[in-house]
Amino acid sequence: DVSKMLLHQGLRSLPVVDIDGRVVGILSRSDVVRLMLKPNETIAVGAQRRLDDYTGDGRWRVTVEEGCVTLAGPFADESERRIAIALSKTVPGTRMVSIAAGE
Known part of the structure; x- marks a missing residue:
């Protein structure tokens, strides 16, 4: 192919x-x-669902532009940031994941 x-x-x-x-x-x-690539909205819904399933409280917000996911919200520590990034990367169509400045 x-x-x-x-x-x-x-x-x-x-x-x-x-x-x-x-x-x-x-x-x-x-x-x-x-x-x-999947449409941005589909990627955002998938990433938000994974993060909400993990935290149970919707504490992180997801935005997507051209397949690039940005996460915002409070993180307890670096380990939690890495987990959120890893979960978001599992969404098909995701090109990259970053944390919003100041988060």
Whole structure:
């Protein structure tokens, strides 16, 4: 499958050819990743659900922009931050997770 070739073999792009073998376009790794990403809202709901299941109290807030999750709210310590990040990374489509400044 073309997407696996691009993502798992380290290829940056592949030519798209017609039936006669003429190049009609280029498929890049970023094209494939963009197609695989879930909408931000779906990622946010998934991350929020995982975090709420862990804390039981909705103490952390989730925002998502272009697959990048940002967590905000009080964290007891560094260990709790790492747990929140790890839980959020399990949501399909998540590209990266960060903690909001000042949290």
